Amino acid sequence: MKLVGFLMLPAGWFLVLAAIVLFASLPLRATFVLAGIAVEMLGLFLAFRSHLIPREEKR
Amino acid sequence: MLPPRLPEVTTAACLFFIFLVPLAAAGLALMNVGLGRSRSAGHMMMASLTALAVAALAYFICGFAWQGFIGGPGHVLNLSGKNWDWIGAEPLLLRRLFFDGSYASLTALFQMLCVGFAALIPLGSGADRWRLRASCLSTGILAAWTYPLFAHWVWGGGWLAQLGVNYGIGNGFLDVGGAGSIQVMGGLTALAVTWILGPRRGKYSADGMAPAIPGHNVVLVLFGCVLALVGWIGLNSAGAILFTGGELSGVAPIAINTMLAASASSFTAALITKIRFGKPDASLTANGWVGGLVAGSASCAFVNPAEAVVIGSIAGAVVIFSVEWLELRMEVDDPGGSISAHAVAGIWGLLALGVFGEIQRPIWNVAGEPLAPGANGIGSGQWLAQLIGVATLLGFVLPLTYGLNRLINRFYPYRVSVEGERQGMDLHELGAGAYPEFVTHTDEFLPR
Numbered sequence: 001m002k003l004v005g006f007l008m009l010p011a012g013w014f015l016v017l018a019a020i021v022l023f024a025s026l027p028l029r030a031t032f033v034l035a036g037i038a039v040e041m042l043g044l045f046l047a048f049r050s051h052l053i054p055r056e057e058k059r
Numbered sequence: 060m061l062p063p064r065l066p067e068v069t070t071a072a073c074l075f076f077i078f079l080v081p082l083a084a085a086g087l088a089l090m091n092v093g094l095g096r097s098r099s100a101g102h103m104m105m106a107s108l109t110a111l112a113v114a115a116l117a118y119f120i121c122g123f124a125w126q127g128f129i130g131g132p133g134h135v136l137n138l139s140g141k142n143w144d145w146i147g148a149e150p151l152l153l154r155r156l157f158f159d160g161s162y163a164s165l166t167a168l169f170q171m172l173c174v175g176f177a178a179l180i181p182l183g184s185g186a187d188r189w190r191l192r193a194s195c196l197s198t199g200i201l202a203a204w205t206y207p208l209f210a211h212w213v214w215g216g217g218w219l220a221q222l223g224v225n226y227g228i229g230n231g232f233l234d235v236g237g238a239g240s241i242q243v244m245g246g247l248t249a250l251a252v253t254w255i256l257g258p259r260r261g262k263y264s265a266d267g268m269a270p271a272i273p274g275h276n277v278v279l280v281l282f283g284c285v286l287a288l289v290g291w292i293g294l295n296s297a298g299a300i301l302f303t304g305g306e307l308s309g310v311a312p313i314a315i316n317t318m319l320a321a322s323a324s325s326f327t328a329a330l331i332t333k334i335r336f337g338k339p340d341a342s343l344t345a346n347g348w349v350g351g352l353v354a355g356s357a358s359c360a361f362v363n364p365a366e367a368v369v370i371g372s373i374a375g376a377v378v379i380f381s382v383e384w385l386e387l388r389m390e391v392d393d394p395g396g397s398i399s400a401h402a403v404a405g406i407w408g409l410l411a412l413g414v415f416g417e418i419q420r421p422i423w424n425v426a427g428e429p430l431a432p433g434a435n436g437i438g439s440g441q442w443l444a445q446l447i448g449v450a451t452l453l454g455f456v457l458p459l460t461y462g463l464n465r466l467i468n469r470f471y472p473y474r475v476s477v478e479g480e481r482q483g484m485d486l487h488e489l490g491a492g493a494y495p496e497f498v499t500h501t502d503e504f505l506p507r
Contacts, residue, residue: 006458006461006462009453009454009455009457009458010454010455010458011454012450012453012454013450013451013453013454013455014454016447016450016451016454020222020226020228020447021138021139021141026439026440026443029228029440029443030443030446033443033446033447033450034446036450036454037446037449037450037453040450040453040454043454044453044457047254048389048391051254051389051391052389052390053257053258053263053390055265056265
């Protein structure tokens with residue numbers, strides 16, 4: 001889960017970069033940038049979840 | 060075109076503002092000390108001093124070379140006919156820099172202080188368990204690579220600043236006082252370090268409780284807030300002059316906006332804690348104050364005072380709920396509140412510039428002719444430029460800083476031993492406590 005989370009962060013960023021280069025119109029660019037950020041948010045959520053402390057390690 | 064040399068009066072004023080920046084670092088160091096335990100207070104101050112020293116040396120060796128300055132040499136990638144300036148190409152060791160009051164020399168001085176400031180932010184998160192040498196190694200990586208790279212993109216005329224010129228997206232990514240380049244950069248490094256270190260012993264028990272471990276000196280924390288305000292006014296003013304082509308007449312509104320954002324934020328934080336817990340919480344109010352300074356610094360030159368109050372108020376609320384969410388839901392043990400006050404508030408501040416910012420003068424953030432106000436049409440997507448900047452911080456900077464810190468941790472473990480944590484960082488790593496007379500002698504309580 002940790003690896004997937006950390007891979008989704010740059011994956012979302014590449015979507016953002018692609019949107020800048022590939023699209024000229026503001027709405028289309030904005031849509032893809034927002035989609036990229038949504039992917040990053042999912043990655044961030046997974047990264048947070050993967051760092052929760054296992055119950056047996058709590059002391 | 061950027062002037063090769065600023066007018067003398069502006070240079071003198073800019074130097075004065077730059078000299079205020081260390082006060083922000085001093086304030087942050089005091090806050091970190093106060094929010095940690097007394098048995099690690101000396102260690103925290105020592106770590107702050109060494110972080111400043113290591114950051115300055117690393118920035119001198121290669122940081123400035125890779126960061127560069129607006130109009131300076133850079134490595135350029137050509138993507139679909141547009142030039143993306145992605146890293147500076149100055150010689151190492153500041154070799155081609157002339158200390159003659161030139162724009163480049165002012166930028167180098169300012170950045171050397173800023174990178175030290177950014178390096179202090181993760182220390183608050185790693186309090187009570189982060190080994191001194193490990194924090195120096197992490198600072199070295201931050202100052203030599205991560206910070207210069209992103210700062211070049213924003214403040215060195217890099218591809219984020221070029222978004223307006225190249226693709227007509229607003230005026231490019233804007234960040235007047237370093238909400239992104241300094242604060243979010245430091246805050247995300249703090250998150251990475253906290254994940255790697257894990258929580259302090261006793262913070263999370265098996266029964267699901269997360270007892271509060273209060274800071275040992277709230278006076279230091281609150282005094283640090285006042286010092287930070289002075290430093291932040293210098294930071295925002297110098298940043299506005301150097302990276303957006305602001306004039307001296309714009310400094311007074313910047314100082315007012317800085318003060319108002321911090322005030323509104325801390326007031327909101329105090330109010331929320333009073334409503335929720337019955338009494339205002341001093342350490343959370345201090346975090347709110349810093350959150351307001353951070354959030355306000357992105358847009359301080361482009362908003363009016365009322366908007367600065369709104370930005371600060373939202374920052375205060377965001378910081379409080381973020382602290383709680385991170386500590387209780389995500390089990391992120393951040394004694395200094397650095398992640399919430401710097402990363403989360405900084406991201407809000409960057410987005411707020413896109414929402415509230417009104418750009419009424421040409422912005423000098425890239426080489427060549429500055430974009431005229433509204434050159435890309437009214438409402439042409441400054442908010443989008445800000446979103447792209449935030450996406451870069453989350454999608455590039457966070458994995459990069461996490462990966463690099465994890466790599467160092469593999470060879471030189473970050474976390475102190477169990478015995479060291481129990482004993483306290485002062486005794487374990489420095490051999491002496493910060494408060495040698497701060498000892499309770501049992502004979503003082505015996506009846507005489």
